[in-house]
Ligand SMILES: Cc1cc2nc3c(=O)[nH]c(=O)nc-3n(C[C@H](O)[C@H](O)[C@H](O)COP(=O)(O)O)c2cc1C
Ligand code: SF4
């Protein structure tokens with residue numbers, strides 16, 4: 310029986326992968342051909358989805374993008390024998406876009422059946438947990454600290470330090486909370502892991518539980534990800550059945566329970582304390598810090614809150630050692646970052662690479678320039694609270710400190726490309742509008758400031774007392790930056806001011822001297 | 823609008839199955855909306871009683887979250903992404919076209935009761951912008967022509 314891989318990833322589905330899988334199954338059967346269709350994660354080369362991969366004696370052979378109309382002719386042309394045809398791509402892993410990545414966290418995504426635990430085990434799954442079970446809690450935390458891993462949710466806080474705080478907080482109950490709210494526009498790496506290799510997240514959370522003595526975990530998943538929820542629940546069920554979750558994990562005497570909880574469409578619930586409020590069944594109002602969630606977290610107990618990618622990077626660290634992970638990267642940015650290329654880009658997709666590549670390499674060598682064929686004018690990195698970069702900044706290496714030095718952020722690694730038809734005053738206005746929409750309302754600079762921000766930008770664009778209102782906008786941004794309780798209000802000035810500073814002509818202003 | 827008395831047993835059953843769960847309010851609200859399509863305002867009384875909260879607290883939670891709704895939706899809910907990546911790929915034109923074709927604004931339902939229209943801020947489908955969902959189906963690279971075809975299909979299927 311020939312194995313054929315067609316993705317169950319949301320983006321592949323959004324392009325018709327389900328219909329292709331159904332057509333292929335039916336038509337192969339009616340032609341008397343034997344094919345077993347495996348629904349894998351996506352390789353992340355989205356301009357080639359729906360992708361069909363066939364397992365042959367010479368390895369996996371890929372075809373794409375495949376539409377339902379192509380299926381009959383592909384089968385006739387010997388698809389199941391890996392024969393050549395116009396959609397033939399060869400081994401997908403030999404394509405430069407894939408080959409030049411450093412897939413540590415995404416090692417299995419696209420390769421395996423995401424919800425088949427045997428497949429996971431056959432591809433190095435649960436080796437990290439096996440090592441962790443033989444270590445003392447402090448030794449697990451040490452591996453994480455040694456790896457240099459910093460939180461991939463946006464704030465880039467050292468994961469080992471957070472874990473150590475929770476480890477040293479005495480309590481009868483502790484929690485591991487996975488932040489799967491992935492609210493940043495232009496990002497989808499969390500989703501791809503959860504749909505494409507949910508076991509790696511489950512394993513990472515289980516190791517976190519062992520490391521700090523927590524026996525209960527929650528995955529707070531945004532409601533916009535129904536396919537991720539299905540995959541996670543299938544994988545969790547399999548992990549329980551096979552003794553990888555629950556009591557006495559792999560006969561170690563250790564316990565870890567895990568449950569998925571759905572969000573309800575509030576961006577602010579990605580902020581960790583708002584998320585905890587939401588998990589407790591309340592409105593997602595941001596909490597004052599201190600106390601840190603590591604000390605007083607979920608239901609008042611010490612809690613690790615980590616992003617999906619942070620937690621999904623733990624298994625490889627425990628498998629190969631902190632040093633191995635640390636050997637990738639530059640400066641204080643260690644390991645790899647799964648970047649997400651989106652917006653107006655020819656080759657959108659997931660690109661996991663060691664820190665240090667320049668934005669320009671990514672945009673042009675791999676991204677292939679804009680989708681429209683027009684010049685790239687502005688690029689927003691790091692989600693809706695990230696700065697807009699202009700052409701002159703594209704040689705900045707993807708590194709936390711290098712980005713901070715140009716008043717920008719890497720955040721969760723989302724990169725949204727705009728061509729020269731973009732109006733940056735519109736984008737600045739949208740950033741303020743988004744803050745109005747999503748502010749939790751707890752503090753004035755954010756709640757009121759953002760509404761004022763929209764009005765002031767409108768006045769500048771309308772030409773009413775331009776200079777005076779520009780000064781007012783800058784003052785307002787200052788108030789939001791320094792007076793907001795969290796980064797929602799505190800960072801909205803990033804996109805606004807970068808748009809104003811780099812693209813003043815779009816506001817009808819002359820360039821700053 | 824449906825009579826709450828016919829919905830009440832469903833609400834009570836959902837409350838019952840979530841009794842022992844820590845932090846159960848959101849799971850309860852999801853359960854009700856998944857089953858009934860919305861959260862009937864009259865259900866707030868039962869929820870509040872069961873969880874020992876004030877009605878104001880329960881209502882505060884429902885209104886805080888964009889996803890929860892207190893009015894019945896149309897047969898199909900269309901969500902259009904308004905976020906940056908989709909804007910970079912003509913999302914605004916799609917949004918305007920959709921509103922015009924449906925003859926409604928965001929948070930409204932067509933007069934024939936077939937479609938409700940909601941904004942959404944990123945669907946994680948930014949690699950294939952602009953994106954929308956119709957019920958649980960995610961659809962990428964949605965041109966205005968593709969949107970019209972989808973409308974026709976869903977209308978036909980009703
Ligand atoms: C407005 C706002 C939204 C956020 N959204 C997310 C999110 O969707 N996912 C996430 O992992 N972190 C998000 N964060 C960051 C979290 O507060 C927190 O830093 C993170 O979950 C910690 O995990 P990490 O150290 O593994 O990154 C957000 C922060 C703010 C201020
Ligand atoms: S900055 Fe905005 S989102 Fe953050 S706490 Fe204040 S009002 Fe809430």
Ligand code: FES
Pocket residue numbers: 494495496903904905906907908909943944945946947948951952953
């Ligand atoms: S920005 Fe529209 S799907 Fe992400």
